[in-house]
Amino acid sequence: MAPAITLAAEAPTLSAANTGFMLICSALVMLMTPGLAFFYGGMVRVKSTLNMLMMSFISLGIVTILWVLYGFSLAFGTDSGSLIGWNSDWVGLSNIGLTELWDGYTIPIFVFMVFQLMFAIITPALISGALADRVKFTAWALFIALWATVVYFPVAHWVWGAGGWAFELGVIDFAGGTAVHINAGAAALGVILVIGKRVGFKKDPMRPHSLPLVMLGAGLLWFGWFGFNAGSWLGNDDGVGALMFVNTQIATAAAMLAWLIYEKIRHGAFTTLGAASGAVSGLVAITPSGGAVSPLGAIAVGAIAGLLCAMAVGLKYKFGYDDSLDVVGVHLVGGVVGSLLVGLFASGKGQSTVEGLFYGGGMTQFWKQCAGVFAVLAYSLIVSAILAFVIDKTMGMRVTEDDEIAGIDQAEHAETAYDFSGAGGGAARTAVPAAAGTESKKVDA
Template sequence: MNTGDTAWVLVSAALVLLMTPGLAFFYGGMTRAKGVLNMMMMSFGTIAVVGVLWVLFGYSAAFGNDIGGGLLGNPLAKLGLRGVLDTGDGAPLVGTIPEVAFVGFQAVFAIITVALITGAIADRAKFGAWMVFAAIWVTLVYFPVAHWVFAFTKDAAGNPTGGWIGQGMGAIDFAGGTAVHINAGAAALALALILGKRKGFGKDPSHRPHNMPFVMLGAGLLWFGWFGFNAGSALGANAVAGYAWINTLAAPCAAILGWLLVEKLRDGHATSLGAASGAVAGLVAITPACSALTPLWSLVLGLLAGAVCAVAVGLKYRLGFDDSLDVVGVHLVGGILGTLFIGLAADPNSPAAGQGLFYGGGLALLGKQSLAAFAVMTYSFVIAYVVGWIINKTIGFRISSAHEAAGIDISVHAESAYDFGGRVSGSFSPLAEIDGHHQGTAAPHEAKVDA
């Protein structure tokens, strides 16, 4: 065990956990004022449900002994983290860090992946239905896909027993372009189709972001945490971490410029929302490639990601699906772009040691990257669509039209993010008003005076 490596991974895990509250600010600022609390609650609810399942069986399913030809780890092998908690001289290691530190680092990856999906269903999804979906999707999709991409294990004889994409096929995904971003983006598209469009989609100006400082703060927190996401994936305080770190700086810087350039040429002005979205697009694209590209190629990838994703987010209006906060346009498109770009520009002298087309490697690596991206996208979309459809047909996934018009915060959570009038909330009941009833006497918990 190396204490420096262990310290870096533990700090990186904390940085990645911070990304989910950062995402709550980023998504929350992009919603209507009467939907910001629900948007944030879906992120915090995701932390809770995924964290519990990860400890119970998720880590084992993702990183336990392979039981399906590279498709799944044994969910019972390390049930409740059995066998990874020894802190003595015989503590199990992953590389040079204790396995229990690796458990924590991978847990926060699972959390942020599921939370990313919520941006596609803003303002119209039942909170309870989302929690059920999150629990099922992370179990059926994320845990197996994490095994496909991130599990690098060997048996006693030294034979590889890890996932079929990363270890078996040799596709490169350093920190989660497939397992995180394509995975979440495909599921987001499925749920957007299941739930349908928001009322007034594409026409109602109230659907514009209500709090741009929240969006900028969220983007900043995401970028800050992303250094743990990418550089922490080196699992050590070493040169590989430094290589990933500098690329995680370079790509989003260029992506901001690419996005703003498209906005200026297309709309006549560059926006703060574009700058924030461009940074995230660049971060998404560089995630799988941060150990495979030179910094110069990272700049090229970032510029492309900013421009391509800026164009992609507008396609939802032409194609007619309501991806509320552009999860598909940024994470699915950006994840695919970054994953495929490895097949073109991977430098054989980089830590990943891949040889892209531009370096004389032919189409072999590009083929592997394409298959990895297509497999994860298809699997995630199909399972998410089936699970979402079943939930919608049983307990219902979408709130009523009246509750949507009144605002999801007050109708689902009985709370409001902002007090604009200092009103005595006991003088009326918004919930009763929504349902068409008159309430003359407030319930005890409603009889407080808002500050």
């Protein structure tokens, strides 16, 4: 019998199906930034609505240009010292062929680039919710540009870039628990510790002005998150992306229910704001872990995150930091919870054979997760605080107290979200039945 001939593995070829799938996922992730704008915009007072929307929308402009010029190269170029990447051929997206494939995959580099761009866009936008009502728009725009350059691009390389130290260590972050949510949540904490509290914090009511907008935003985030998570497998050939899609739905549902149960026990009511916030906490927590856990594990991840995030949002009143829209309580805490639970609930039957503590794998993966979580948390918090401090001392980070009280929309954008003048300016008139023998009269309502 002739000896068997061993053939070299065939090089990947462009897959139209995976390319189309990833372009759809990229569009879904792009939709999340406007969804975030509505989510945050409904949670603030009327006088801050437009500013909150714009703080998300401006990221679509700034980060896109930076990503094209040098961000993609820094995040995913050839590794240097396990800390940063660089590829001069990608500067300005030059010298990339139309059908040139992302290494080891069946999608073009352009498709991978634009998918990762959408992650880079939404991450600084997440920070904005902690700074509602009080930050100059020009200062915020500058902060986005600097933060993306010195924080997001390097951290993305650590976690996802070939040669990045967290990637090489084996830290599991399927779609952004560390690089996106912990990164943004820690940055939010760093900035608010520098710029201080809103006028009237703990004294004035600062209730959401439009809960329907909050629910719309949460729904758009939930919808877009399927692209955010399932697309992060960069294809749809082996079922792992499908597992992530399923786990995203399951964990989000579990977190929403856990938050509402806690809220009912603690505060006596099931609120729409609680439902929306609980759903987002589940989305955050399953983002790093969904490719590693089973559907039953996803229930556990979601329920634990929903409960702990619901408890964490009240810490700002205890410790006195003004996290306006609970970015720290939801994104930082949810990202930490979801990332660390990989070390407990990884089943070994998803994205890799790595098993967590509850599946017989011991504590090895848990300690790896801790290294990734706390390194990103510390780096982002410290550097973000430094950036905010420098901007505050040079051009000023906050609007004046008078502008904050009167409304940042008018001060920064010369607009208001709602124009009531078209509804009629005169007092309403109501007919009052006349007494017997007299004419009916009109009185002001």
